[in-house]
Amino acid sequence: MARIVMKFGGTSMAGSERIRRVAQIVRSQADAGHEVAVVVSAMAGETDRLVNFCREANPLYDPAEYDVVVASGEQVTSGLLALTLQALGAKARSWLGWQMPIHTDKAYAKARIGNIDAEALIASMQSGEIAVIPGFQGLSDENRITTLGRGGSDTSAVAIAAAVKADRCDIYTDVDGVYTTDPRIVARARKLKAVTYEEMLELASVGAKVLQTRSVGLAMKEGVKVQVLSSFTDENAPNADSIPGTMIVSDEELEKMELENEIVERQLITGIAHDKNEAKLTLTRVPDLPGAVSNIFAPLADAAINVDMIIQNVGRDKGETDVTFTVPQADLVRCTSILENAREKIGFNRLISDTKVAKISVVGVGMKSHAGVASTMFTSLADRKINIQAISTSEIKVSVLIDEDETELAVRVLHTAYGLDAE
Template sequence: MARIVMKFGGTSVADLDRIRNVARRVKREVEAGHEVAVVVSAMSGATNQLVAWCTQLSPLHDAREYDTVVATGEQVTTGLTAIALQTEGVDARSWQGWQIPIRTDGSHGKARVEEIDGAALIERMQAGQVPVIAGFQGIGPRERITTLGRGGSDLSAVAIAAAVKADRCDIYTDVDGIYTTDPRIVPRARKLERVSFEEMLELASVGAKVLQTRSVELAMKQKVRVQVLSSFEDKPGSLVVDEDEIVEQPVVTGVAYSRDEAKITLRRLPDTPGIAAHVFGPLSANNVNVDMIVQNLGADGTTDMTFTVGKADLPRAQETLNAARDKIGFEKILADPEVAKISIVGIGMRSHAGVAATMFNTLAEKGINIQVISTSEIKTSVLIGVEYTELAVRALHTAYGLDAPAN
């Protein structure tokens, strides 16, 4: 007997047939003797409609009222799912954020969970009832409804799993697990049986968007074992767990890519102390996140500085830098949105030397020029021309021995 939180995303509850399918899946776990709590998103499309109404009334709408409106999407699904479960003979009841309560701070639209009282839920589960909980929402100061931001239902599920001391948090979604890379690019990508929280975080941050990043951070902090699996197929998914639980550790676990960044180069800056602060201070003040950074010292006392920003932030970044041009003192700005970031990720990189060298050699053999390099303890990323994305990912996948055996 285990205690399981099962989370179903918007596509898994998109219509009544899919909600019935969810009910049957839950029933199976209940009949296997498990204690089950369910977390649901809004029916897919519902949230977009609600958001559109708010925005059409006022682009600068009150975030508190926005939350009141959009939280209804999840509320509808909880009631319908509870009815579907009862129809299957499973005792169930719906729970909204304020009923549990799921206490959050007052950052409407992107609230942070502060505390969840799991007592009532545990009591019901022990009595054989399935709580069907609205994801994405909570209750903030002054008893107002809050929402956790896009993808917040994953976060709700992990937080609830921690609060009820669940053995596992199963995230049902429209993919069947976490892969060594994007199977659309590499048909021989393999589904990972297990992946560590840290690897998952690095993979998520470079574009493998199966789980919302904050939910992985929370799972790591609270040691909640997370399983990602398909709500449409009947096969095991991928477990995201503490690295202690991973026995066989390949050096590189996965290859990720992102086309969401753009490169900026500032030419001929004065090479003086504090120049980096002059560049990145104004960008930060204007909410432009900077990712990879390299600096090349010139011979004449000037330097070139290259860094990446989110592609959507590129115009704002250029404006900001031009406005600060006198203070920074660069000669010119070069902007290039035609780049891709390719990353290899693996906890094995901590204890193995020469892992990055294989990456550089592999790319060199294919004639791919590396524009920027950045590394962390379990990740090495390179910036390359966007047209080489698929070639680079495929070559690295093979080079690190990740290809599945040919059929």
């Protein structure tokens, strides 16, 4: 018997028929003797509809009132799931964010969860009642509804799992787990039985859109075992003895799973991610002086623009250098305008931007203890004449920037090179 938090997204909650399917999955867990809490999103499309009403009402909307409006979507689905579970003969009730309450700060529309008063919730779960909890919402100390920002329901689920000390947090999505790479690009991509929090963070932030990054960070901080699995396959009645999806756990937990033969020994590299949403900027003939680079990046930091890869080339002329870096494509226009305004202070010659680039990353905790991971990457890409425009590395990741047209080729080449192809 375990205590489990389950989370279902908007696609799973879109309409009575799908809610009934979710209720069946939830009840199978309760029937197996587990204590169950379920966190739900709004019906697919509903939050967009509500956000649109807010924009029509007031383009510069007050986030506190925006939260009153948009939090209603999850309120509706939590009531409906409780009703549907009751129709299946289960004991169930909804617990709204303000009822529990889920305390948050008062950054309306992008609140962060603080303390959760879970005593009554735990008592209810222990009595065999399924708790249905709207995701995405909480209560500020001004006694007003807050929301966590789009996609916040994953974070709600992890926070509740931490608060009730759940054995596991199962996130049901429209994919059935985390893969070694995008299966649409590499047909032989394999579903991973387990990844570490750190790996998941790198995979999520570089384009493997399975879980909200924030929720993974919280799971790592709180030590919550997270499982990603599909609500649409037949394998959706997991129990403590099988892992139908992908477990996201700590390094130590992963080692324990290996020792207990729950998962096979890990590869050096866990997965390969790609991201086409970066833009490359190059400033030519910047003075090669102390403080020159700071003149470029300080105003971008002030504007909260997230600069990723940075390289500084030796220029053709002495005392000058070219500086290249990447920013999210969405920030490109703003970034360009900030740099043009600072042209005199920075003292560059030309500003060249390029959105036809892709970032390819190989991720794996294994590389901490193995040399040669980067070298394999560079060699494999060079063999296929793929030109590397920039490089960045972290403890468990190596990323390269390449021409966008070569994305699929690069991912396939690397997937094979690191021995990730399925048999």
